[in-house]
Amino acid sequence: MALLDVQNLSIGYQTAEGLLQAVEGVSFCLQAGQSLGLVGESGCGKTTIGMALMGLLPSNGSITEGHVLLNGQDLRTMDEDALRKVRWKDVAMIFQAAMNALNPVIRVGDQMIEAIVAHQPQVSKDEARRQVEGLYQLVGMPVERIDDFPHQYSGGMKQRAIIAMALANKPKLIIADEPTTALDVIVQDQILQETKNLQRELNLGIIFISHDISIVAEVCQSIGVMYAGQLVEIGTSEQVFYEPRHPYTQALVASFPTLAGERKELKPIPGEPPHLIGKIMGCRFCDRCPRSESQCKLDRPLWQEVDAGHHVLCDHC
Amino acid sequence: MAKADAPILELDRVTKRYFTRGNIFGHGKREVLALNAVSLQINPGEIFGLVGESGSGKTTAGRLIVGLEKPDSGKILLQGREIGNLKGKDFRLYRRHVQMVFQDPYQSFNPQVSIMDSVGEPLLTQGLAKGVERLEKVLAALKNAGLSPAESYAYRFPHQLSGGQRQRVAIARAMIVEPSLLVADEPTSMLDASYSAQIFDLLLGVRDRLGTTVLFITHSLASARYLCDRVAVIYRGNLMEIGPAYEVINNPQHPYTQALLDATPKFGRCGDIPRHGTLLKAERPSTSPGVGCAFFRRCQPARRSLCAVQAPAWRQMGEGHVCACHFAQTGEPDTPSGEECRLGI
Numbered sequence: 001m002a003l004l005d006v007q008n009l010s011i012g013y014q015t016a017e018g019l020l021q022a023v024e025g026v027s028f029c030l031q032a033g034q035s036l037g038l039v040g041e042s043g044c045g046k047t048t049i050g051m052a053l054m055g056l057l058p059s060n061g062s063i064t065e066g067h068v069l070l071n072g073q074d075l076r077t078m079d080e081d082a083l084r085k086v087r088w089k090d091v092a093m094i095f096q097a098a099m100n101a102l103n104p105v106i107r108v109g110d111q112m113i114e115a116i117v118a119h120q121p122q123v124s125k126d127e128a129r130r131q132v133e134g135l136y137q138l139v140g141m142p143v144e145r146i147d148d149f150p151h152q153y154s155g156g157m158k159q160r161a162i163i164a165m166a167l168a169n170k171p172k173l174i175i176a177d178e179p180t181t182a183l184d185v186i187v188q189d190q191i192l193q194e195t196k197n198l199q200r201e202l203n204l205g206i207i208f209i210s211h212d213i214s215i216v217a218e219v220c221q222s223i224g225v226m227y228a229g230q231l232v233e234i235g236t237s238e239q240v241f242y243e244p245r246h247p248y249t250q251a252l253v254a255s256f257p258t259l260a261g262e263r264k265e266l267k268p269i270p271g272e273p274p275h276l277i278g279k280i281m282g283c284r285f286c287d288r289c290p291r292s293e294s295q296c297k298l299d300r301p302l303w304q305e306v307d308a309g310h311h312v313l314c315d316h317c
Numbered sequence: 318m319a320k321a322d323a324p325i326l327e328l329d330r331v332t333k334r335y336f337t338r339g340n341i342f343g344h345g346k347r348e349v350l351a352l353n354a355v356s357l358q359i360n361p362g363e364i365f366g367l368v369g370e371s372g373s374g375k376t377t378a379g380r381l382i383v384g385l386e387k388p389d390s391g392k393i394l395l396q397g398r399e400i401g402n403l404k405g406k407d408f409r410l411y412r413r414h415v416q417m418v419f420q421d422p423y424q425s426f427n428p429q430v431s432i433m434d435s436v437g438e439p440l441l442t443q444g445l446a447k448g449v450e451r452l453e454k455v456l457a458a459l460k461n462a463g464l465s466p467a468e469s470y471a472y473r474f475p476h477q478l479s480g481g482q483r484q485r486v487a488i489a490r491a492m493i494v495e496p497s498l499l500v501a502d503e504p505t506s507m508l509d510a511s512y513s514a515q516i517f518d519l520l521l522g523v524r525d526r527l528g529t530t531v532l533f534i535t536h537s538l539a540s541a542r543y544l545c546d547r548v549a550v551i552y553r554g555n556l557m558e559i560g561p562a563y564e565v566i567n568n569p570q571h572p573y574t575q576a577l578l579d580a581t582p583k584f585g586r587c588g589d590i591p592r593h594g595t596l597l598k599a600e601r602p603s604t605s606p607g608v609g610c611a612f613f614r615r616c617q618p619a620r621r622s623l624c625a626v627q628a629p630a631w632r633q634m635g636e637g638h639v640c641a642c643h644f645a646q647t648g649e650p651d652t653p654s655g656e657e658c659r660l661g662i
Contacts, residue, residue: 041509042480184370184536186596189580211509214661217584241584255514256662257543259583259590259655260567266543268514272479 001072003173003205004030004053009066011048011057018277022048022061024229032172035199035206037216037237039252040226043273046209047096050175053207054093055083070173089119091173092166096181101162102150109146112165119169135164140194156187163195173205180215192218213252217241225249228273228284235310245306245317247289283314291316323397324358325530326382326498331355331391333377333554350607351377353554354391361497364524364531366545366562368538368577374554375534376420379502382532383417384408395498413443416491420503422483426475432459433471436490443494454493461526462489463519481512488519492529499523502534510662517544538574538581539660542566547637550574555611560638567655569593570640570647572619573612582661590655610642618644 011023023045180188223240233246286296369375419425459467505513545562558571575593
C-alpha cells in the first residue's frame, strides 16, 4: 500500500467572483521513503495541495472531488478530531516562512517539548526534553542552544528548528513548502543536503513544493510539474529534467541559465497563466504554447505515457 | 559594446560602518563593517554584477551609489565627479542620472497612487514634463517596459498587477528620466524563474537600446552569469574576485566564489561536475574584524599564519580577472562540462 495516494483531486475556493478551481484532477502516488517534488509557478495550486494534505485548507476552500488516502485512510471522510490526530503525527508540514512559524516569546526548546507532549500525552516532560536534544543533534544544531529564544537564532537555525519540530512526532510523511526560500545559497545547500540525509536515515516520505526546479532536483527522486491547477508532467527526476516532454516543462527548464558553454538566450514564457474562475475548455497552456494547434483550444488533453513511468498531459508530445 | 576609456562610475576605497544598537544601557554595541575599502570601476554601457549573500554589503553599496547614504570614507565618482559634495540642484541632477529599482515590487509603490502617477512622478520632481507630454511619456515608458497596451495598465493600481508586472512598472519609472546608470537591487529575487528571465531580457534590452549602464546587485551567480558582462563577488564587505562573468563563474579562483558555486542548486546533466569543497563545515574562531582575510573563518585552504594576519592583495588571474586570495593560482580552467547543466536562479 502506498504511503500517500492522491486520486483525481480537485480543490476549489469560493470567491466573490465565483468558484476558483485552484486544483483540478491531480493524481499521484508516493511510496514510503520516497520523495516527490511539485514544481510550478506561483498560483499553480501546489501550496493548495500541500494544505489539503494537511487538512488545513482555509475556510473558503474545499476538496470538490477526488480522494486523499494516507496509509489507506481517506482524509476527506475524517472529522476535525480525527484529522488533528493525523496532523503532525502521521504527516507534518514545513512552512514557507520559517521565521514566522516560531513563537517569539517562548524558548525554542519549550515549543518543541509542547509539540511532543500535545501529541504523545504519555511522554513526560523530561523524556520530551531528551527527545528534543536528540532532534537537535539530528538536524545539526548545537544542543546548548535549546533554551534560546527564536530571535537569537540565525535564519538557517530557525529553519533547522522548524525541521526538527516537524520530525518531533516521527511522522512518515513530510510536506515541505518552499522551505529554503528566505535563505542564502550556502545555508540553503546545507539544509537541502541534510534533508536528503534525514530522508534516507528515517525512511521519510517527502512532498517537496517549490517554484524553483533546481532546488527540487537536488532533493527529489520524482517530479511532478504543475500548471494552472493541473499536473502536466510526472516522472523520475532524470526523465523530467533530461528529457522534458511537455512544452511547459521545456519552457520552464529553458528559463534557467546553463553553467558552461555559450551564453544561450533564456526563453521566457510569453504571457500569463489563465484565470481559474469558470470553466476552461481544452488545454490550459495552449495560449502560451509554441506547439499549440487549433484543436488544443477545444479538446481536453489526455495523459500519454512517453516512457516507463513518465507521463505527460499533452496530445502533441 | 565599445569600451570607453573612462569608467562611468568609480568607487575609490569606499568604507561604510554601521553600529548595532546594543541594549538600553548602551552595552553590547558592535561595529559592523558593511563595506571595507571597496574599489571598483564600472564602464559605460556594461552590465556589472555585484554578487554576495545577505549581509555582504551589496545593498549598502547600491544605497551609497544612488546617494541614499554617505560613505564614512572613500570617494564615489560618477563620470569623474565626486558625488559626496553635491548639493541642491546638482544633487537633483545626479538623482536623475542614477536611478534605482528595488527588490520588493510589493513595497516599492504607494498603493493609493495609480501606475500613471507613480511612473510620471519623477518627471514632475525633475521638472521634465507635465500635462499631455507627461502622459505620453508615461505611456511610452510602460510600452518600452513590455506592458502593452500601455493604456490598460496606466490607470490601474499596484494591487491589480502581478509581481512581474510591478517590477516592469518599477523599471519604467526608473527609465522615464533617461538615467545613465540604473542600479537594480535584486529585482527578481521575489519572482518565479520564468518571470525572472523576462526581467533579465528587459534589462538587456534597456542596455542594448539606450546604452544605459546597469549595476545588477544579486545573490545569485546564475543570474549574474546570464545577465552580466563583468561581476564582482563580495563577502562581508570585502571584494573577493572581479572579472568577466563567464570567467568568474566557469573558472572561479577564490575559495569563496568556489563555495558559492558549489552551493548553487543545479539540475540537468551535472553529474561529473566536481565540487571544490572550499567551505569549512565548522567556523574557525573569530579574528579581529578588518585584520587578515574576511573569509578566513570559513575557508578550507586558509593558513592561520598567513590568512589570519595579512589581508590578501589583488592578484591577476587572467585578462581583467583579479582575485584577492594568497593561494589563488593562475591555471588552466577545469574544462567545464556543464553545457547541459542548469543553475538555479
